[in-house]
Amino acid sequence: MERELKQGTMIISDMLLLMLSVWGAYSLRLGIWFLPNKEQLLLMVAAPLLSIPVFVRFGLYRSVVRYMGEHALWAVLNAVGLSALLWATLAFMTSMTGVEGVPRTVPVLYGLLATMLVVGSRFLARWVLWLPMKRRYSGGQVLIYGAGAAGRQLAMALRNCQQLFPAGFVDEDPDMIGKDLDGLRVYAPHSLRDIIEKFGIQDIIVTMPSASNSKRREIVEFLERYPVKVRILPAVTDIANGKHLVNMVREVDIGDLLGRDPVAADPELLGRCITGKVVLVTGAGGSIGSELCRQVAGLHPERMVLLDVSEYALYKVDRLVHGIVECEVVSCLGSVGDTALVEQLMREQGVQTVYHAAAYKHVPLVECNIAQGIRNNVLGTQTIAGVAYKAGVETFVLISTDKAVRPTNVMGATKRWAEMVVQDYARKAQSEGSGQIFCAVRFGNVLGSSGSVIPLFREQITNGGPVTVTHNEVTRYFMSIHEAVELVIQAGSLAEGGEVFLLDMGEPVKIIDLARNMIRLAGHEVRDEDHPDGDIDIDITGLRPGEKLYEELLIANDNAVQTRHVKIMKALEPCPAPGELADLLLDMRLAIEGGNETEMKQMLMMHAGCVEAASPS
Numbered sequence: 001m002e003r004e005l006k007q008g009t010m011i012i013s014d015m016l017l018l019m020l021s022v023w024g025a026y027s028l029r030l031g032i033w034f035l036p037n038k039e040q041l042l043l044m045v046a047a048p049l050l051s052i053p054v055f056v057r058f059g060l061y062r063s064v065v066r067y068m069g070e071h072a073l074w075a076v077l078n079a080v081g082l083s084a085l086l087w088a089t090l091a092f093m094t095s096m097t098g099v100e101g102v103p104r105t106v107p108v109l110y111g112l113l114a115t116m117l118v119v120g121s122r123f124l125a126r127w128v129l130w131l132p133m134k135r136r137y138s139g140g141q142v143l144i145y146g147a148g149a150a151g152r153q154l155a156m157a158l159r160n161c162q163q164l165f166p167a168g169f170v171d172e173d174p175d176m177i178g179k180d181l182d183g184l185r186v187y188a189p190h191s192l193r194d195i196i197e198k199f200g201i202q203d204i205i206v207t208m209p210s211a212s213n214s215k216r217r218e219i220v221e222f223l224e225r226y227p228v229k230v231r232i233l234p235a236v237t238d239i240a241n242g243k244h245l246v247n248m249v250r251e252v253d254i255g256d257l258l259g260r261d262p263v264a265a266d267p268e269l270l271g272r273c274i275t276g277k278v279v280l281v282t283g284a285g286g287s288i289g290s291e292l293c294r295q296v297a298g299l300h301p302e303r304m305v306l307l308d309v310s311e312y313a314l315y316k317v318d319r320l321v322h323g324i325v326e327c328e329v330v331s332c333l334g335s336v337g338d339t340a341l342v343e344q345l346m347r348e349q350g351v352q353t354v355y356h357a358a359a360y361k362h363v364p365l366v367e368c369n370i371a372q373g374i375r376n377n378v379l380g381t382q383t384i385a386g387v388a389y390k391a392g393v394e395t396f397v398l399i400s401t402d403k404a405v406r407p408t409n410v411m412g413a414t415k416r417w418a419e420m421v422v423q424d425y426a427r428k429a430q431s432e433g434s435g436q437i438f439c440a441v442r443f444g445n446v447l448g449s450s451g452s453v454i455p456l457f458r459e460q461i462t463n464g465g466p467v468t469v470t471h472n473e474v475t476r477y478f479m480s481i482h483e484a485v486e487l488v489i490q491a492g493s494l495a496e497g498g499e500v501f502l503l504d505m506g507e508p509v510k511i512i513d514l515a516r517n518m519i520r521l522a523g524h525e526v527r528d529e530d531h532p533d534g535d536i537d538i539d540i541t542g543l544r545p546g547e548k549l550y551e552e553l554l555i556a557n558d559n560a561v562q563t564r565h566v567k568i569m570k571a572l573e574p575c576p577a578p579g580e581l582a583d584l585l586l587d588m589r590l591a592i593e594g595g596n597e598t599e600m601k602q603m604l605m606m607h608a609g610c611v612e613a614a615s616p617s
Helices: 003-030 038-057 070-093 105-136 149-158 189-199 213-223 236-240 254-258 267-272 287-297 311-322 339-349 363-368 370-391 410-432 453-462 481-494 511-521 580-594 597-607
Strands: 141-145 165-170 184-187 203-206 229-232 278-282 303-308 328-333 353-356 395-401 437-443 467-469 500-503 536-540 560-562 568-571
Touching: 003 038, 003 105, 038 070, 038 105, 070 105, 141 149, 141 189, 149 165, 165 189, 184 189, 203 213, 213 229, 267 481, 278 287, 278 339, 287 303, 287 311, 287 353, 287 481, 303 311, 303 339, 311 328, 328 339, 339 370, 353 370, 353 481, 363 370, 363 410, 370 395, 370 410, 370 580, 370 597, 395 410, 395 481, 410 437, 410 580, 410 597, 437 481, 453 467, 453 511, 467 511, 481 500, 481 568, 511 536, 580 597
Parallel strands: 141 165, 141 203, 165 184, 203 229, 278 303, 278 353, 303 328, 353 395, 395 437, 437 500, 467 536
Antiparallel strands: 500 568, 560 568
């Protein structure tokens, strides 16, 4: 609501409550259901006419109800007390009191009732307004140790934060305990365990800038006995003097130059396929997989199952997840192509949701290792999707790529085949009415992922160059890995079966412009014809085998449908006719066994996105 409308609503509410207070005072005093005469009715109307200007003068309509605290309470009490005194004076000194006059206890009762109703209405409204906030930030609330000026400033800053929100203060001062500061309760340190369990607190921030080092150490040692992460806010004077400034300042990131404004996630979509469910993430140790694990862990699954073929990658993501969740985490070392292993995982763990991120994605390497690319990206997807289908998994989400659209390389073709495998199982689930959902999510490059051009450019710049670009006109889509995974999770929740979702990647970026910007960000100058004394060269190496000048997200440019999320579209891509894909996969297995890579590649490219069939839906 607009601020003026909210203020008007509060004024009307107060007028009605004040008139009700006068009527209630008469009813209580006389012990009957009071019916006012004309003069007494005018006296009831006079109560809000006298009080509202006083309320305005005391600032009762300036404070934000959701954050109303102790200072606002005293303002309400003073305003109501003064307005009650003015009304009592009017009642006793004017001729509007009627024949019987006003009993002396009526103004006293009026003052008490007006105080209860006006104060109570505000705190009831504050409680109601806080309910959706508490649900939204459940598990993301923090406690602030120290209810002084620094703590209150931090609380105000956290209220504008998307990830964390203040649940209250903890303070040792007995005069502060039990009070409300800006709408947040101050708790005693001895009640900390109950507060942590009640609000699901995971972080406590110590904000006592004037405390001595020994006192801070004492507080930290006290907090370490609880299952929370403890952080310390530096003193404002230290920040002003630059003592902590170096650690707080970050470099300008390449993501700052892309100009993408992420859309706030829908909490309901994020949790629909994860909260309270057993979730399997394949390729859990990769760039996308590990971010998937991190975000899934924050959405309160019942159990997480991590599958990866790399021991070190699985070890790293296992440590990451254990630092976030309290639920059971099962880390399994193995391949998605191992049917027996995948069947055992699905059966024993009772998997309900699968995010299939395991894939070989480096274009030149897959181009040189066709058989392994097909085994992992195509047949591995067939294995895990087939096992998931038989096991009754509720939701299966394939992580795909824009390189699957009209592919010119083996990697892109294998991902298009993987999409078709998922579409085929979606059709089976729909025809049999199993209620299972199979879908794919297609997007472009993510910033900083393994094999991405950005870490390569950064390494080349660190080594003094040259920075290698394949073509002057080559363009790519980019998105932050956090936003990409957040949208993948939400897309899976939107699926009805058989969709290939497309993420809004924004505008494509010229890779040569990206290289120039990264060189400048590193404090160097590009060496070219206009700047022969520059620091770092950019070498044009020529397009690699299978590389495109630009990427697409749609096979047909007119078959995308907008979903309820502004950044997620739905494509109705063609897929093989019933039974055709099984024959193609069998032929592909025979070709791999025969070791004929030319035949493999021809078959792969021929059917990647070129199979004529109806949409799965």
